[in-house]
Amino acid sequence: xxxxSTRSFPLQTVFTLSVLVAAFALPRPLSAxxxxxxxxxxxxxxxxxxxxxxxxxxxxxxxxxxxPNNVTVREFVSPAGKVFGVAWQxxxxxxxQQLLGSYFDQFIQAAHxxxxxxxxxxxxxxxxxxxxxxxxxxxxxxxxxxxIPQMLPANVQAQEIQ
Amino acid sequence: xxxxxxxRLANSLLLPALACTLLFSGCGGGASTSTTTSGGSxxxxxxxxxxxxxxxxxxxxxxxxxxxxxYASVTICVPGSTSQCQTIDGLQVDTGSSGLRILASALxxxxxxxxxxxxxxxxxxxxxxxxxxxxxxxxxxxxxxxxKAASLPIQIIGSTAANVATPPASCSNxxxxxxxxxxxxxxxxxxxxxxxxxxxxACAISSNQNAGLYYTCPTTGCVVTAEAVNNQVTNPVAFFAxxxxxxxxxxxxxxxxxxxxxxxxxxxxGTESNNALSGQTVYTLDPNTGNIxxxxxxxxxxxxxxxxxxxxxxxxxxxxTTGMPVCTDLNFLYCPTATQNFSATNIGANGATASFNxxxxxxDTLTNNTDSAIPILGGPNxxxxxxxxxxFFGRNVYVAINGKTAGSATGPYWAY
Numbered sequence: 307x308x309x310x311s312t313r314s315f316p317l318q319t320v321f322t323l324s325v326l327v328a329a330f331a332l333p334r335p336l337s338a339x340x341x342x343x344x345x346x347x348x349x350x351x352x353x354x355x356x357x358x359x360x361x362x363x364x365x366x367x368x369x370x371x372x373x374p375n376n377v378t379v380r381e382f383v384s385p386a387g388k389v390f391g392v393a394w395q396x397x398x399x400x401x402x403q404q405l406l407g408s409y410f411d412q413f414i415q416a417a418h419x420x421x422x423x424x425x426x427x428x429x430x431x432x433x434x435x436x437x438x439x440x441x442x443x444x445x446x447x448x449x450x451x452x453x454i455p456q457m458l459p460a461n462v463q464a465q466e467i468q
Numbered sequence: 469x470x471x472x473x474x475x476r477l478a479n480s481l482l483l484p485a486l487a488c489t490l491l492f493s494g495c496g497g498g499a500s501t502s503t504t505t506s507g508g509s510x511x512x513x514x515x516x517x518x519x520x521x522x523x524x525x526x527x528x529x530x531x532x533x534x535x536x537x538x539y540a541s542v543t544i545c546v547p548g549s550t551s552q553c554q555t556i557d558g559l560q561v562d563t564g565s566s567g568l569r570i571l572a573s574a575l576x577x578x579x580x581x582x583x584x585x586x587x588x589x590x591x592x593x594x595x596x597x598x599x600x601x602x603x604x605x606x607x608x609x610x611x612x613x614x615x616k617a618a619s620l621p622i623q624i625i626g627s628t629a630a631n632v633a634t635p636p637a638s639c640s641n642x643x644x645x646x647x648x649x650x651x652x653x654x655x656x657x658x659x660x661x662x663x664x665x666x667x668x669x670a671c672a673i674s675s676n677q678n679a680g681l682y683y684t685c686p687t688t689g690c691v692v693t694a695e696a697v698n699n700q701v702t703n704p705v706a707f708f709a710x711x712x713x714x715x716x717x718x719x720x721x722x723x724x725x726x727x728x729x730x731x732x733x734x735x736x737x738g739t740e741s742n743n744a745l746s747g748q749t750v751y752t753l754d755p756n757t758g759n760i761x762x763x764x765x766x767x768x769x770x771x772x773x774x775x776x777x778x779x780x781x782x783x784x785x786x787x788x789t790t791g792m793p794v795c796t797d798l799n800f801l802y803c804p805t806a807t808q809n810f811s812a813t814n815i816g817a818n819g820a821t822a823s824f825n826x827x828x829x830x831x832d833t834l835t836n837n838t839d840s841a842i843p844i845l846g847g848p849n850x851x852x853x854x855x856x857x858x859x860f861f862g863r864n865v866y867v868a869i870n871g872k873t874a875g876s877a878t879g880p881y882w883a884y
Contacts, residue, residue, distance in 0.1 A: 374676045403641035417644045428779035431800035444564035447757040
């Protein structure tokens, strides 16, 4: 499964525990998503004014958010309660500072480094020891993933973060 | 979604070789690119002529050392003026976006600033795969020889004008800001993609459904605003009086890396004697995503592939899927020890399908010299297939605009 269309979500059918969370105020932790606690999912959802659907998988939980302007974000939470990966798709990118949290500055720095190595335009592809980010697409279609390799639960493949 | 799609493999619809006129000309005046092809091994495909043709070239570009970046030039004038004009070269030709965007540092004209009803500056945060361009929306007369887009809304990037000099956090939080020659690799971006506006209805909605690209900028700071479709930054081709339904990019094939590569951009499809749609396969796009599908190694990547002259390589899938390692240092490129040959099948939303071959070489070696035109550059792009500029080498690629009849088909489509 590769994408979450703005029109129809290819839902994993097994282990589906869908909970549409109303927009009541949960405590908003300062630590944002990637690498943060599962509770940070709610701050992302609130920021996106998104609906939230939670799906329990074998080795992790997927929190899928869909914003009113058709941006979809999935956050992958390990059994230890940490957000080890995020993925996005939509006509625009989500707020990456919110989504990557403390990793945002590293993302920006690494993106600049990529450009300085060769004069390129196209997808961003960052493979650093503590952070992987792929940002792709074109006008009206953006897609990407970010994860922390060390935090992937056992037997989880990076390709699953999408 | 990956759907193994077995029943739908190409019936080897070989693309008819296109008869190309070999007249090489300065191409219709106006766009005064003064690039020259020195050496190289380009052949076929290029050399159109006519009032609806401008020259384009892959070269080092204004940022020097550009790789697989296609440039053109344009003449812009203060709206209504024939004397306050400027020709700007080094604009990247981008079929992956729509709209003209020019670096403020390359602009000497006082263009007309677009304002909202309260007299506040309108600005935009436009997103690309690798970052955002921020700056005010201004209006210019834009021409390529005799093809003219009057009073066209364009974006000025990196402006130092009041209230818009610094991108708001809601823009810079989306990724790297591209506001100068180093980050943009060009004096601007000439978006001649498949849509009329860069955003469309999604930016005109007055609610939290708004895509959020356009801003109004009072002294208290820029905030997202609804922008009427007709005021949005627009594909200049769509504003032409004629030849306004799309473009054809013609670039010669290249058997080995070369310093430069020259070709043509033809305006209009099926509107003149030099731009007929005949014999090419038409791949219509998903009108929401602007994508097609591609089958590679038996897996179909549905609605996840696109042709993009603005990407400087063929960026596709990952090391495991392609069997190629990424480079050690340049880990955004593939680094096979020997050039790898592949085939893939593109599938339009209309079901049109045809297979083709392509090759990927060693990114370290290929970029370790001063060649600007590299036919076999590629890199990873998980779950997505970006047919970047090397795909355009040796092809005439038709880019038809959404909703416009172009030859025997209606946009949005690609044909080649």
